[in-house]
Amino acid sequence: MIPRTSFNIRNNLWDMYEINEAAYKRFDSSKTAFILVGQADTGEIGPMNWLRKMSAKIFENIEKNTEGYSQSDYAFAVGSQAINFILGTYGDQNANKQFLKWDPLFVPKQLYNLPLQHDADKFTLMVKNAANFYGTDLVGITEIDEKWIYDRNIYKPFIFDDVEHPKETEKEFIIPVSVNKAIVMAVNMSRDFILKPPNLASQAATELGYSKMGFLAISLAEFIRALGYNAIPCMNDTALSIPLAINAGLGQLGRNGLLLTPEYGACLRICKVLTDMPLNTDKPIDYGQTEFCEQCLLCARACPADAISFGDRTFTGVCESNNPGVKKWYVNTEKCLRFWQHNGAACSNCIAACPFTMDRMSPNQCLECERCIAPKCTLQFITVERQKFGY
Ligand code: SF4
Ligand code: SF4
Incomplete structure (x- = not known):
């Protein structure tokens, strides 16, 4: 593994993106595929409606005892998702719900109202140590750019205002303007399970990733509140995780629309805590992922839904759930x-x-495999895969 210190560090957050300011708007998360597909199926707007069709298929598979989709495979996935459902209802719509509440859960008021005084260096160390202790695999900190905060969810808009604590009213979610940092954490999923075919094993890995996301975000939020600062724990709700993770120096965006990191590829789930604690920020890294993805195409080949682009990056989405205006591969x-x-x-x-997920690659490789005769270069893997797929 090439050490992170050898990557190009970008000083300007906007070096990582090209944005068409005229086209870009904050994302309306009532337009996620989960909501729109569920709405098309049932006529109702809700976070879980899309699951009805999938559940019907799950029971059909169980009756047939299809390999990889049996009752015991399903039980594995159900166990993996239990903590996820307890902590915060699955999906993008769980802001300020259940244990993802924006107020302290168990922290005594006298601590929440008594901010500990330290400099940003010390707080940064404390927060990262705590995140590692609670079990994150990667952690970074970035300033919050309002662009990445959802415009609204299915219930109401997110706004920033000059208030002391985050709160939800009948009309809106209110984030204090003082809440200007995001601590972004990424948890590694079971590679063994992710590498199985798209069946209930890979679903179990995903569900367990969600459960760990909730555990991490809630634990770190309580830690910060006990030090006397505001903390908004988020899973997929409230803000776009991937751009915050990129800004926090965790990795880069891949052709598959996911965060890729040098350590774990895309085999990750991301959560974040928004806070007003004084913290130092990390810098984005550029290890050549974009250029690599331009050549690779393996995820597009492997997608059974033909959902991943084989073309160049664009500013234009390909379905209603996409948010146009950022130059990328839209899925x-x-x-x-x-x-x-x-x-x-x-x-x-x-x-x-x-x-990168399969640990067969290191970043910063040369992309010259067509001409290269080096016998041990792992990039030959791509050449072999391409031959297998015939492109
Ligand atoms: S499979 Fe290849 S193209 Fe797709 S995200 Fe990974 S490196 Fe990029
Ligand atoms: S984009 Fe394609 S490969 Fe990726 S999860 Fe969706 S269907 Fe599967």
């Missing part, structure tokens, strides 16, 4: 979710196919 998330429903399990092919 047709609605096609993706339709495949999950048809399959009767979540799919992770685009993670499994990625050479």
Whole structure:
């Protein structure tokens, strides 16, 4: 593994993105594929409606005792998702719900109202130590750019205002303007399970990742509140995780639409805590992922839904769930979710196919495999895979 210190460090957050300011708007998370597909199926707007079709398929598979989709496989996935459901209802719509509450859960008021005084260096160390202790595999800190905060969810808008503590009113979610940092954590999923075909094993890995996300975000939020600062624990809710993770120096965006990191590829789930604690920020890294993805295409080949682009990056989305205005490879998330429903399990092919997930790659490789005769270069893996797929 090439050490992180050898990567290009970007001083300007915006070096990592090209944005068409006229086209970009904060994302309306009532437009996620989960909501839109569920709405198309049932006529109702809700976070879980898309699951109805998939559940029907799950029980059909169980009756047939299909390998990888049996009752015991399903039990494994159900166990993996239990903590996820207890902590915060699954999905993008769980802001300020259940244990993801924006107020202290168990922290005594006298501590929450008594901010400990330290400099940012010391707090940064404390927060990162705590995040590691609670079990994160990667952690970084970035300033919050409002661009990445959801415009709204299915219930109400997110706004920033000059208030002391985060709160929810009948009309809106209010984030204090003082809440200006995001601590982003990424938890590694079981590579062995992700590498299985798109069946209930890969779903179990995903579900366990969600459970760990909730555990991490809630634990770190309580830690920060006990030091006397505001903390908003988030899973997929409230803000876009991937751009915050990129800004916090965790990795880069891949063709598969996911965060890729040098250590774990895309075999990760991301959560974050928004806070007003004085903290130092990390810098984004550039280890050549974009250029690599331009050549690779393996995830696009491996996608059973034809949801991943084979083309160049664009500013334009390919389905209603995409948020246009950022130059990237847009994934047709609605096609993706339709495949999950048809399959009767979540799919992770685009993670499994990625050479970074499979630990067969190191960053900063040369992309000259067509001309190269080096016998041990792991990039030959791509050449072999391409021949297998015939492109
Ligand atoms: S999860 Fe599966 S269906 Fe969805 S984009 Fe990835 S490979 Fe395609
Ligand atoms: S499979 Fe290849 S193209 Fe897709 S995200 Fe991974 S490196 Fe990029």
